[in-house]
Amino acid sequence: MTSSGSSSYNPFAGPNPTDIRGINIHDRVPIVLDVTDATYFAWKTCFSLLFCENNLVDHVDGSVDSRAMVGNSEWTAIDATLIWWFFTTISKDLFHTVVSNGDDARAVWVKLNGLFTDNKLQRCVFLQQEFFDCHQDDQSIDDYCRRLKTLADELRDIGAKVDDDLLLSTLTTGLNEDFGNAASNLSLIPEPSFPKFVAYLRLEERRMKGVKKRVQHHALAAGTSRGAPPSAAPPASAPRH
Structure with a gap:
Protein backbone atom coordinates (compact mmCIF):
# COMPACT_ATOMS: atom_id res chain seq x y z
CA MET A 1 0.00 0.00 0.00
CA THR A 2 1.39 3.43 -0.92
CA SER A 3 0.22 7.00 -0.45
CA SER A 4 0.93 10.14 -2.43
CA GLY A 5 -0.02 12.34 0.53
CA SER A 6 2.73 10.93 2.75
CA SER A 7 2.94 14.01 4.97
CA SER A 8 -0.53 13.36 6.41
CA TYR A 9 -0.73 9.60 6.02
CA ASN A 10 -0.72 7.61 9.23
CA PRO A 11 -1.02 3.85 8.71
CA PHE A 12 -1.21 3.16 12.47
CA ALA A 13 -4.17 2.75 14.73
CA GLY A 14 -2.77 4.44 17.80
CA PRO A 15 1.03 4.11 18.14
CA ASN A 16 3.24 7.15 17.94
CA PRO A 17 7.02 7.54 18.07
CA THR A 18 7.04 8.31 21.79
CA ASP A 19 5.06 5.16 22.61
CA ILE A 20 7.33 3.00 20.49
CA ARG A 21 10.55 4.49 21.85
CA GLY A 22 9.27 3.80 25.38
CA ILE A 23 9.22 0.05 24.81
CA ASN A 24 12.08 -1.79 26.53
CA ILE A 25 13.10 -4.02 23.66
CA HIS A 26 15.23 -6.30 25.83
CA ASP A 27 12.22 -7.09 28.00
CA ARG A 28 10.09 -7.90 24.97
CA VAL A 29 12.81 -9.68 22.97
CA PRO A 30 15.09 -11.25 25.62
CA ILE A 31 17.20 -12.98 22.97
CA VAL A 32 20.39 -12.14 21.10
CA LEU A 33 20.28 -13.36 17.52
CA ASP A 34 23.51 -15.17 16.62
CA VAL A 35 24.43 -17.46 13.74
CA THR A 36 26.38 -19.72 16.09
CA ASP A 37 23.39 -20.46 18.32
CA ALA A 38 19.84 -21.69 17.71
CA THR A 39 18.06 -18.44 18.53
CA TYR A 40 16.48 -17.44 15.23
CA PHE A 41 13.03 -18.99 15.74
CA ALA A 42 12.57 -17.44 19.19
CA TRP A 43 13.95 -14.05 18.05
CA LYS A 44 11.68 -13.91 15.01
CA THR A 45 8.65 -15.04 17.02
CA CYS A 46 9.15 -12.37 19.68
CA PHE A 47 9.51 -9.64 17.07
CA SER A 48 6.51 -10.86 15.07
CA LEU A 49 4.33 -10.69 18.18
CA LEU A 50 5.68 -7.24 19.02
CA PHE A 51 4.91 -5.97 15.51
CA CYS A 52 1.33 -7.27 15.68
CA GLU A 53 0.74 -5.96 19.18
CA ASN A 54 1.84 -2.43 18.25
CA ASN A 55 0.53 -2.24 14.67
CA LEU A 56 4.02 -2.14 13.21
CA VAL A 57 3.69 -4.89 10.62
CA ASP A 58 3.52 -2.32 7.80
CA HIS A 59 7.13 -1.40 8.50
CA VAL A 60 8.47 -4.86 7.68
CA ASP A 61 5.99 -6.67 5.42
CA GLY A 62 6.47 -4.56 2.28
CA SER A 63 2.88 -3.31 2.14
CA VAL A 64 4.06 0.30 2.46
CA ASP A 65 6.73 1.81 0.22
CA SER A 66 9.01 3.63 2.64
CA ARG A 67 10.19 5.92 -0.17
CA ALA A 68 6.70 7.41 -0.26
CA MET A 69 6.89 8.03 3.49
CA VAL A 70 10.02 10.20 3.52
CA GLY A 71 8.01 13.30 4.42
CA ASN A 72 6.16 11.59 7.25
CA SER A 73 8.07 12.32 10.44
CA GLU A 74 6.14 9.80 12.55
CA TRP A 75 6.79 6.98 10.10
CA THR A 76 10.47 7.85 9.82
CA ALA A 77 10.92 8.08 13.59
CA ILE A 78 9.24 4.74 14.22
CA ASP A 79 11.18 3.12 11.40
CA ALA A 80 14.43 4.33 12.95
CA THR A 81 13.40 2.88 16.33
CA LEU A 82 12.75 -0.51 14.75
CA ILE A 83 16.19 -0.47 13.17
CA TRP A 84 17.73 0.26 16.58
CA TRP A 85 15.73 -2.65 18.03
CA PHE A 86 17.22 -4.98 15.44
CA PHE A 87 20.77 -3.74 15.95
CA THR A 88 20.61 -4.07 19.74
CA THR A 89 19.24 -7.64 19.69
CA ILE A 90 21.79 -9.21 17.34
CA SER A 91 25.41 -10.25 17.78
CA LYS A 92 28.27 -7.96 16.77
CA ASP A 93 29.11 -10.23 13.84
CA LEU A 94 25.56 -10.03 12.49
CA PHE A 95 25.50 -6.26 12.99
CA HIS A 96 28.60 -5.79 10.86
CA THR A 97 27.16 -8.16 8.27
CA VAL A 98 23.87 -6.32 7.73
CA VAL A 99 24.55 -2.67 8.64
CA SER A 100 24.33 -0.32 5.68
CA ASN A 101 23.57 3.37 5.18
CA GLY A 102 20.10 4.18 3.92
CA ASP A 103 18.37 0.93 4.86
CA ASP A 104 14.82 1.15 6.17
CA ALA A 105 13.44 -1.25 8.80
CA ARG A 106 12.10 -3.65 6.18
CA ALA A 107 15.50 -3.88 4.46
CA VAL A 108 17.23 -4.77 7.73
CA TRP A 109 14.47 -7.26 8.65
CA VAL A 110 14.74 -8.96 5.24
CA LYS A 111 18.54 -9.16 5.47
CA LEU A 112 18.49 -10.71 8.93
CA ASN A 113 15.83 -13.26 8.06
CA GLY A 114 17.59 -14.10 4.83
CA LEU A 115 20.75 -15.08 6.68
CA PHE A 116 18.79 -17.90 8.33
CA THR A 117 16.43 -18.94 5.52
CA ASP A 118 18.38 -18.57 2.27
CA ASN A 119 20.60 -21.61 2.90
CA LYS A 120 17.99 -24.00 4.25
CA LEU A 121 19.71 -27.22 3.26
CA GLN A 122 23.04 -26.30 4.84
CA ARG A 123 21.32 -25.00 7.95
CA CYS A 124 19.14 -28.10 8.18
CA VAL A 125 22.20 -30.38 8.10
CA PHE A 126 23.92 -28.30 10.78
CA LEU A 220 27.98 -35.50 58.52
CA ALA A 221 25.84 -36.38 61.54
CA ALA A 222 27.39 -39.85 61.79
CA GLY A 223 30.87 -38.39 61.72
CA THR A 224 30.00 -35.90 64.44
CA SER A 225 28.44 -38.54 66.73
CA ARG A 226 31.60 -40.61 66.72
CA GLY A 227 33.51 -37.66 68.09
CA ALA A 228 37.02 -36.62 67.27
CA PRO A 229 39.66 -39.34 67.24
CA PRO A 230 41.55 -39.63 70.54
CA SER A 231 44.63 -37.50 70.72
CA ALA A 232 48.00 -39.19 70.89
CA ALA A 233 49.34 -39.89 74.41
CA PRO A 234 52.03 -37.43 75.52
CA PRO A 235 55.59 -38.74 75.35
CA ALA A 236 56.84 -40.40 78.57
CA SER A 237 59.06 -38.26 80.73
CA ALA A 238 62.71 -39.20 80.77
CA PRO A 239 63.68 -41.01 84.04
CA ARG A 240 65.46 -38.89 86.59
CA HIS A 241 68.79 -40.04 87.88
Missing part, protein backbone atom coordinates in the same frame (compact mmCIF):
# COMPACT_ATOMS: atom_id res chain seq x y z
CA LEU A 127 20.87 -28.21 13.07
CA GLN A 128 20.11 -31.91 12.66
CA GLN A 129 23.63 -32.78 13.71
CA GLU A 130 23.29 -30.61 16.81
CA PHE A 131 19.83 -32.00 17.57
CA PHE A 132 20.82 -35.67 17.48
CA ASP A 133 24.11 -35.00 19.29
CA CYS A 134 22.35 -33.13 22.10
CA HIS A 135 22.92 -34.88 25.45
CA GLN A 136 22.30 -33.76 29.00
CA ASP A 137 25.78 -34.51 30.35
CA ASP A 138 26.15 -32.26 33.41
CA GLN A 139 23.41 -29.79 32.45
CA SER A 140 20.30 -29.25 34.53
CA ILE A 141 17.02 -30.64 33.20
CA ASP A 142 15.83 -27.12 32.36
CA ASP A 143 18.97 -26.27 30.40
CA TYR A 144 19.00 -29.58 28.56
CA CYS A 145 15.31 -29.55 27.62
CA ARG A 146 15.43 -25.89 26.60
CA ARG A 147 18.36 -26.54 24.28
CA LEU A 148 16.69 -29.55 22.68
CA LYS A 149 13.36 -27.75 22.18
CA THR A 150 15.12 -24.73 20.68
CA LEU A 151 16.87 -26.91 18.12
CA ALA A 152 13.59 -28.66 17.29
CA ASP A 153 11.85 -25.31 16.75
CA GLU A 154 14.65 -24.11 14.49
CA LEU A 155 14.40 -27.27 12.39
CA ARG A 156 10.63 -27.03 12.11
CA ASP A 157 10.90 -23.40 11.08
CA ILE A 158 12.90 -24.34 7.98
CA GLY A 159 10.57 -27.20 7.07
CA ALA A 160 12.34 -30.17 8.64
CA LYS A 161 10.10 -32.86 10.09
CA VAL A 162 10.58 -33.11 13.83
CA ASP A 163 7.40 -34.64 15.21
CA ASP A 164 6.61 -35.09 18.89
CA ASP A 165 7.64 -38.75 18.90
CA LEU A 166 11.10 -37.89 17.58
CA LEU A 167 11.50 -35.03 20.05
CA LEU A 168 10.48 -37.22 23.01
CA SER A 169 12.68 -40.15 22.01
CA THR A 170 15.68 -37.84 21.51
CA LEU A 171 15.03 -36.23 24.88
CA THR A 172 14.88 -39.62 26.61
CA THR A 173 17.98 -40.98 24.88
CA GLY A 174 20.05 -37.94 25.81
CA LEU A 175 19.42 -38.07 29.56
CA ASN A 176 22.48 -38.78 31.68
CA GLU A 177 22.85 -42.01 33.66
CA ASP A 178 21.51 -40.46 36.86
CA PHE A 179 18.09 -40.33 35.18
CA GLY A 180 18.12 -43.98 34.08
CA ASN A 181 15.10 -44.94 36.18
CA ALA A 182 13.28 -41.75 35.22
CA ALA A 183 13.85 -42.45 31.53
CA SER A 184 12.15 -45.84 31.95
CA ASN A 185 9.20 -44.26 33.74
CA LEU A 186 8.63 -41.72 30.95
CA SER A 187 7.15 -44.44 28.78
CA LEU A 188 4.41 -44.91 31.38
CA ILE A 189 3.13 -41.33 31.17
CA PRO A 190 -0.36 -41.27 29.61
CA GLU A 191 -0.76 -39.10 26.49
CA PRO A 192 2.95 -38.22 26.46
CA SER A 193 4.02 -34.73 25.46
CA PHE A 194 7.13 -32.59 25.78
CA PRO A 195 5.69 -30.41 28.60
CA LYS A 196 4.66 -33.53 30.55
CA PHE A 197 8.12 -35.06 30.18
CA VAL A 198 9.81 -31.85 31.31
CA ALA A 199 7.48 -31.50 34.31
CA TYR A 200 8.16 -35.10 35.40
CA LEU A 201 11.93 -34.75 34.97
CA ARG A 202 11.97 -31.53 36.96
CA LEU A 203 10.28 -33.29 39.87
CA GLU A 204 12.66 -36.22 39.58
CA GLU A 205 15.64 -33.87 39.57
CA ARG A 206 14.28 -32.16 42.66
CA ARG A 207 13.76 -35.55 44.38
CA MET A 208 17.30 -36.66 43.52
CA LYS A 209 18.75 -33.46 44.93
CA GLY A 210 16.77 -34.01 48.14
CA VAL A 211 18.06 -37.57 48.48
CA LYS A 212 21.64 -36.44 47.93
CA LYS A 213 21.26 -33.68 50.50
CA ARG A 214 19.87 -36.11 53.10
CA VAL A 215 22.70 -38.59 52.50
CA GLN A 216 25.27 -35.83 52.99
CA HIS A 217 23.49 -34.68 56.15
CA HIS A 218 23.41 -38.21 57.61
CA ALA A 219 27.09 -38.75 56.79
Whole structure:
Protein backbone atom coordinates (compact mmCIF):
# COMPACT_ATOMS: atom_id res chain seq x y z
CA MET A 1 0.00 0.00 0.00
CA THR A 2 1.39 3.43 -0.92
CA SER A 3 0.22 7.00 -0.45
CA SER A 4 0.93 10.14 -2.43
CA GLY A 5 -0.02 12.34 0.53
CA SER A 6 2.73 10.93 2.75
CA SER A 7 2.94 14.01 4.97
CA SER A 8 -0.53 13.36 6.41
CA TYR A 9 -0.73 9.60 6.02
CA ASN A 10 -0.72 7.61 9.23
CA PRO A 11 -1.02 3.85 8.71
CA PHE A 12 -1.21 3.16 12.47
CA ALA A 13 -4.17 2.75 14.73
CA GLY A 14 -2.77 4.44 17.80
CA PRO A 15 1.03 4.11 18.14
CA ASN A 16 3.24 7.15 17.94
CA PRO A 17 7.02 7.54 18.07
CA THR A 18 7.04 8.31 21.79
CA ASP A 19 5.06 5.16 22.61
CA ILE A 20 7.33 3.00 20.49
CA ARG A 21 10.55 4.49 21.85
CA GLY A 22 9.27 3.80 25.38
CA ILE A 23 9.22 0.05 24.81
CA ASN A 24 12.08 -1.79 26.53
CA ILE A 25 13.10 -4.02 23.66
CA HIS A 26 15.23 -6.30 25.83
CA ASP A 27 12.22 -7.09 28.00
CA ARG A 28 10.09 -7.90 24.97
CA VAL A 29 12.81 -9.68 22.97
CA PRO A 30 15.09 -11.25 25.62
CA ILE A 31 17.20 -12.98 22.97
CA VAL A 32 20.39 -12.14 21.10
CA LEU A 33 20.28 -13.36 17.52
CA ASP A 34 23.51 -15.17 16.62
CA VAL A 35 24.43 -17.46 13.74
CA THR A 36 26.38 -19.72 16.09
CA ASP A 37 23.39 -20.46 18.32
CA ALA A 38 19.84 -21.69 17.71
CA THR A 39 18.06 -18.44 18.53
CA TYR A 40 16.48 -17.44 15.23
CA PHE A 41 13.03 -18.99 15.74
CA ALA A 42 12.57 -17.44 19.19
CA TRP A 43 13.95 -14.05 18.05
CA LYS A 44 11.68 -13.91 15.01
CA THR A 45 8.65 -15.04 17.02
CA CYS A 46 9.15 -12.37 19.68
CA PHE A 47 9.51 -9.64 17.07
CA SER A 48 6.51 -10.86 15.07
CA LEU A 49 4.33 -10.69 18.18
CA LEU A 50 5.68 -7.24 19.02
CA PHE A 51 4.91 -5.97 15.51
CA CYS A 52 1.33 -7.27 15.68
CA GLU A 53 0.74 -5.96 19.18
CA ASN A 54 1.84 -2.43 18.25
CA ASN A 55 0.53 -2.24 14.67
CA LEU A 56 4.02 -2.14 13.21
CA VAL A 57 3.69 -4.89 10.62
CA ASP A 58 3.52 -2.32 7.80
CA HIS A 59 7.13 -1.40 8.50
CA VAL A 60 8.47 -4.86 7.68
CA ASP A 61 5.99 -6.67 5.42
CA GLY A 62 6.47 -4.56 2.28
CA SER A 63 2.88 -3.31 2.14
CA VAL A 64 4.06 0.30 2.46
CA ASP A 65 6.73 1.81 0.22
CA SER A 66 9.01 3.63 2.64
CA ARG A 67 10.19 5.92 -0.17
CA ALA A 68 6.70 7.41 -0.26
CA MET A 69 6.89 8.03 3.49
CA VAL A 70 10.02 10.20 3.52
CA GLY A 71 8.01 13.30 4.42
CA ASN A 72 6.16 11.59 7.25
CA SER A 73 8.07 12.32 10.44
CA GLU A 74 6.14 9.80 12.55
CA TRP A 75 6.79 6.98 10.10
CA THR A 76 10.47 7.85 9.82
CA ALA A 77 10.92 8.08 13.59
CA ILE A 78 9.24 4.74 14.22
CA ASP A 79 11.18 3.12 11.40
CA ALA A 80 14.43 4.33 12.95
CA THR A 81 13.40 2.88 16.33
CA LEU A 82 12.75 -0.51 14.75
CA ILE A 83 16.19 -0.47 13.17
CA TRP A 84 17.73 0.26 16.58
CA TRP A 85 15.73 -2.65 18.03
CA PHE A 86 17.22 -4.98 15.44
CA PHE A 87 20.77 -3.74 15.95
CA THR A 88 20.61 -4.07 19.74
CA THR A 89 19.24 -7.64 19.69
CA ILE A 90 21.79 -9.21 17.34
CA SER A 91 25.41 -10.25 17.78
CA LYS A 92 28.27 -7.96 16.77
CA ASP A 93 29.11 -10.23 13.84
CA LEU A 94 25.56 -10.03 12.49
CA PHE A 95 25.50 -6.26 12.99
CA HIS A 96 28.60 -5.79 10.86
CA THR A 97 27.16 -8.16 8.27
CA VAL A 98 23.87 -6.32 7.73
CA VAL A 99 24.55 -2.67 8.64
CA SER A 100 24.33 -0.32 5.68
CA ASN A 101 23.57 3.37 5.18
CA GLY A 102 20.10 4.18 3.92
CA ASP A 103 18.37 0.93 4.86
CA ASP A 104 14.82 1.15 6.17
CA ALA A 105 13.44 -1.25 8.80
CA ARG A 106 12.10 -3.65 6.18
CA ALA A 107 15.50 -3.88 4.46
CA VAL A 108 17.23 -4.77 7.73
CA TRP A 109 14.47 -7.26 8.65
CA VAL A 110 14.74 -8.96 5.24
CA LYS A 111 18.54 -9.16 5.47
CA LEU A 112 18.49 -10.71 8.93
CA ASN A 113 15.83 -13.26 8.06
CA GLY A 114 17.59 -14.10 4.83
CA LEU A 115 20.75 -15.08 6.68
CA PHE A 116 18.79 -17.90 8.33
CA THR A 117 16.43 -18.94 5.52
CA ASP A 118 18.38 -18.57 2.27
CA ASN A 119 20.60 -21.61 2.90
CA LYS A 120 17.99 -24.00 4.25
CA LEU A 121 19.71 -27.22 3.26
CA GLN A 122 23.04 -26.30 4.84
CA ARG A 123 21.32 -25.00 7.95
CA CYS A 124 19.14 -28.10 8.18
CA VAL A 125 22.20 -30.38 8.10
CA PHE A 126 23.92 -28.30 10.78
CA LEU A 127 20.87 -28.21 13.07
CA GLN A 128 20.11 -31.91 12.66
CA GLN A 129 23.63 -32.78 13.71
CA GLU A 130 23.29 -30.61 16.81
CA PHE A 131 19.83 -32.00 17.57
CA PHE A 132 20.82 -35.67 17.48
CA ASP A 133 24.11 -35.00 19.29
CA CYS A 134 22.35 -33.13 22.10
CA HIS A 135 22.92 -34.88 25.45
CA GLN A 136 22.30 -33.76 29.00
CA ASP A 137 25.78 -34.51 30.35
CA ASP A 138 26.15 -32.26 33.41
CA GLN A 139 23.41 -29.79 32.45
CA SER A 140 20.30 -29.25 34.53
CA ILE A 141 17.02 -30.64 33.20
CA ASP A 142 15.83 -27.12 32.36
CA ASP A 143 18.97 -26.27 30.40
CA TYR A 144 19.00 -29.58 28.56
CA CYS A 145 15.31 -29.55 27.62
CA ARG A 146 15.43 -25.89 26.60
CA ARG A 147 18.36 -26.54 24.28
CA LEU A 148 16.69 -29.55 22.68
CA LYS A 149 13.36 -27.75 22.18
CA THR A 150 15.12 -24.73 20.68
CA LEU A 151 16.87 -26.91 18.12
CA ALA A 152 13.59 -28.66 17.29
CA ASP A 153 11.85 -25.31 16.75
CA GLU A 154 14.65 -24.11 14.49
CA LEU A 155 14.40 -27.27 12.39
CA ARG A 156 10.63 -27.03 12.11
CA ASP A 157 10.90 -23.40 11.08
CA ILE A 158 12.90 -24.34 7.98
CA GLY A 159 10.57 -27.20 7.07
CA ALA A 160 12.34 -30.17 8.64
CA LYS A 161 10.10 -32.86 10.09
CA VAL A 162 10.58 -33.11 13.83
CA ASP A 163 7.40 -34.64 15.21
CA ASP A 164 6.61 -35.09 18.89
CA ASP A 165 7.64 -38.75 18.90
CA LEU A 166 11.10 -37.89 17.58
CA LEU A 167 11.50 -35.03 20.05
CA LEU A 168 10.48 -37.22 23.01
CA SER A 169 12.68 -40.15 22.01
CA THR A 170 15.68 -37.84 21.51
CA LEU A 171 15.03 -36.23 24.88
CA THR A 172 14.88 -39.62 26.61
CA THR A 173 17.98 -40.98 24.88
CA GLY A 174 20.05 -37.94 25.81
CA LEU A 175 19.42 -38.07 29.56
CA ASN A 176 22.48 -38.78 31.68
CA GLU A 177 22.85 -42.01 33.66
CA ASP A 178 21.51 -40.46 36.86
CA PHE A 179 18.09 -40.33 35.18
CA GLY A 180 18.12 -43.98 34.08
CA ASN A 181 15.10 -44.94 36.18
CA ALA A 182 13.28 -41.75 35.22
CA ALA A 183 13.85 -42.45 31.53
CA SER A 184 12.15 -45.84 31.95
CA ASN A 185 9.20 -44.26 33.74
CA LEU A 186 8.63 -41.72 30.95
CA SER A 187 7.15 -44.44 28.78
CA LEU A 188 4.41 -44.91 31.38
CA ILE A 189 3.13 -41.33 31.17
CA PRO A 190 -0.36 -41.27 29.61
CA GLU A 191 -0.76 -39.10 26.49
CA PRO A 192 2.95 -38.22 26.46
CA SER A 193 4.02 -34.73 25.46
CA PHE A 194 7.13 -32.59 25.78
CA PRO A 195 5.69 -30.41 28.60
CA LYS A 196 4.66 -33.53 30.55
CA PHE A 197 8.12 -35.06 30.18
CA VAL A 198 9.81 -31.85 31.31
CA ALA A 199 7.48 -31.50 34.31
CA TYR A 200 8.16 -35.10 35.40
CA LEU A 201 11.93 -34.75 34.97
CA ARG A 202 11.97 -31.53 36.96
CA LEU A 203 10.28 -33.29 39.87
CA GLU A 204 12.66 -36.22 39.58
CA GLU A 205 15.64 -33.87 39.57
CA ARG A 206 14.28 -32.16 42.66
CA ARG A 207 13.76 -35.55 44.38
CA MET A 208 17.30 -36.66 43.52
CA LYS A 209 18.75 -33.46 44.93
CA GLY A 210 16.77 -34.01 48.14
CA VAL A 211 18.06 -37.57 48.48
CA LYS A 212 21.64 -36.44 47.93
CA LYS A 213 21.26 -33.68 50.50
CA ARG A 214 19.87 -36.11 53.10
CA VAL A 215 22.70 -38.59 52.50
CA GLN A 216 25.27 -35.83 52.99
CA HIS A 217 23.49 -34.68 56.15
CA HIS A 218 23.41 -38.21 57.61
CA ALA A 219 27.09 -38.75 56.79
CA LEU A 220 27.98 -35.50 58.52
CA ALA A 221 25.84 -36.38 61.54
CA ALA A 222 27.39 -39.85 61.79
CA GLY A 223 30.87 -38.39 61.72
CA THR A 224 30.00 -35.90 64.44
CA SER A 225 28.44 -38.54 66.73
CA ARG A 226 31.60 -40.61 66.72
CA GLY A 227 33.51 -37.66 68.09
CA ALA A 228 37.02 -36.62 67.27
CA PRO A 229 39.66 -39.34 67.24
CA PRO A 230 41.55 -39.63 70.54
CA SER A 231 44.63 -37.50 70.72
CA ALA A 232 48.00 -39.19 70.89
CA ALA A 233 49.34 -39.89 74.41
CA PRO A 234 52.03 -37.43 75.52
CA PRO A 235 55.59 -38.74 75.35
CA ALA A 236 56.84 -40.40 78.57
CA SER A 237 59.06 -38.26 80.73
CA ALA A 238 62.71 -39.20 80.77
CA PRO A 239 63.68 -41.01 84.04
CA ARG A 240 65.46 -38.89 86.59
CA HIS A 241 68.79 -40.04 87.88
